[in-house]
Amino acid sequence: MKVAVLGFAVACLLVSGSAFASEELAKKNCMVCHQLDKVGLGPSFQDVSKKYAADKDGEAKIMAVVKNGSKGVTGEGKVMAPMANVNEADAKSIAAWVLSLSAAKK
């Protein structure tokens, strides 16, 4: 019984694929401060998505913010520290997921 339940869970994970994994990464690493559709400590990911979706370097720019942090862009005194615990591959997958938020709305 337990094995069957576990097998089902693994199958779900495989089927839902990488968008799900990216969202989980974002939840774990970013969504303490960022919310999907509301301004929290940081701007909402939907706003971030809209801002960078039109930019061909959008993904790289989001990755750069994750790596280097950001200061004063969205308001005076707003600071995001560099996220040293997020590796490049994870940053890329999160950035692609953030960009997909506004692409889905079009």
Ligand code: HEC
């Ligand atoms: C400790 C809180 C915190 C965490 C954790 C955090 N951020 Fe931020 N983030 C902020 C704040 C505050 C700002 C606004 C900085 C500014 O105005 O310059 C920001 C800004 C940004 C921006 C720039 C928005 C713009 O308009 O240029 C991006 C992109 C971003 N965050 C992505 C992420 C991603 C992706 C993660 C997870 C890997 C993450 N953030 C984790 C607080 C956080």
